Amino acid sequence: MAQSVRAVDRALDILLCFTREEPTRSLTQIAESVNMSKTTVHRLLTTLEIKRFISRDKDTGMYRLGLRIIEMASLVLQNMELRRWVLPYLKKLSEQYGETVDLSVLDGSHVIYLEVIESPQRVKLAAAMGQRLPAYFTASGKALLAFAPEDQVEKILSENITEHNGEAGLTITKALEDLGIISERGYAISEQEYEDHINAVAAPIFDADRSAVASIAIVGPSFRLSNERLPELGEAIRKIADEISREVSMTALSAIVAKTRVR
Numbered sequence: 317m318a319q320s321v322r323a324v325d326r327a328l329d330i331l332l333c334f335t336r337e338e339p340t341r342s343l344t345q346i347a348e349s350v351n352m353s354k355t356t357v358h359r360l361l362t363t364l365e366i367k368r369f370i371s372r373d374k375d376t377g378m379y380r381l382g383l384r385i386i387e388m389a390s391l392v393l394q395n396m397e398l399r400r401w402v403l404p405y406l407k408k409l410s411e412q413y414g415e416t417v418d419l420s421v422l423d424g425s426h427v428i429y430l431e432v433i434e435s436p437q438r439v440k441l442a443a444a445m446g447q448r449l450p451a452y453f454t455a456s457g458k459a460l461l462a463f464a465p466e467d468q469v470e471k472i473l474s475e476n477i478t479e480h481n482g483e484a485g486l487t488i489t490k491a492l493e494d495l496g497i498i499s500e501r502g503y504a505i506s507e508q509e510y511e512d513h514i515n516a517v518a519a520p521i522f523d524a525d526r527s528a529v530a531s532i533a534i535v536g537p538s539f540r541l542s543n544e545r546l547p548e549l550g551e552a553i554r555k556i557a558d559e560i561s562r563e564v565s566m567t568a569l570s571a572i573v574a575k576t577r578v579r
Contacts, residue, residue: 326352327360331369331381340378398530399431401563402521405556406433406532413549415536418443420456421529422464425475427457435536443535449510452476452491455518456533458504462495463520463528469495480510503550503557504531508538515541517550519557523564532557 333349334341341349347357361379364370368384402419410417410433419431426448443449451457451472461469473488498504503519518533534541534549541549 323360326350326356327364330357330360330364331385334381340373340380342378346379398521398564402530402532402560403431405560406431409433409532409534409553409556410435413534413552415534415541418456418533418535420454420460420531420533422451422457422460422472423448425451425472425479427451427454427460427531429456430530437540450476450479453480453506453510454533455504455506455516455535456531458495458498458506459518459520459531459533460528462498462504463522466492501550501554503554505546505550507543507546513538515543515546517541517546517553519550519554520561521557521564522561529564532560 329350329352330346333346338345343354343358343361346361347354350357361370361372365372365382368382370379371382372379398421399419406417406419414435414437416435417433418429420427420429420443422428428448429443429445432443432445449457451461453476461472464472469492470488473491477486477488477491503517506514506516506518508514514535515538516533516535518531520528521530521532523529532553534553
């Protein structure tokens with residue numbers, strides 16, 4: 317095992333030694349639990365503390381999980397809550413248009429699919445839940461990139477173009493122009509870009525701060541999702557995404573009001 321990988325493995329073992337029954341532990345207890353020397357454990361704990369995955373009580377010297385763990389857990393819970401909000405809309409879209417509909421979010425330079433409602437038709441196409449694809453070469457990813465900060469977008473585009481060697485002649489400048497068009501009309505189109513004979517349309521879901529947090533897409537074979545039909549589907553999915561965005565914003569506003577009343 318490479319040294320860097322071993323260090324990660326050991327750091328994870330330290331994080332996993334904290335439990336509901338033992339939320340705080342001493343250096344000695346941690347070292348015994350993970351079967352490592354105190355010197356090694358102390359070095360790893362120092363790094364984890366700097367990154368806020370671990371916190372240390374200065375008075376007692378006891379360690380506990382840090383706030384960064386809570387922050388990351390909240391991201392997972394946010395995605396779970398988003399799936400709950402969006403699922404009825406996805407089912408409605410799939411029933412109305414008879415195609416596969418999915419929900420995705422950005423994961424680095426890729427999109428990852430959180431929910432997939434498969435088409436009821438015999439010939440159908442669907443990404444698997446948890447599958448990751450290069451962001452720019454999917455309608456879902458384009459819908460998110462069109463509303464992301466430019467420095468983040470350029471980094472993602474650079475990685476996607478390098479990964480997708482088959483797209484001859486594509487440059488970051490051309491991609492940015494494409495994303496500008498998408499941001500103006502409110503939905504993205506992908507015509508056989510990642511795989512042959514697959515077309516898709518997608519629109520972003522915005523949070524209360526108007527940040528694109530996810531996207532929904534209609535995906536199908538190009539003979540059904542023809543070039544002529546894509547704009548109609550794009551407008552339809554944009555309207556549904558706007559409805560979801562309003563629900564997300566209103567829910568966030570209600571939570572803020574509730575907290576204010578409690579105070």
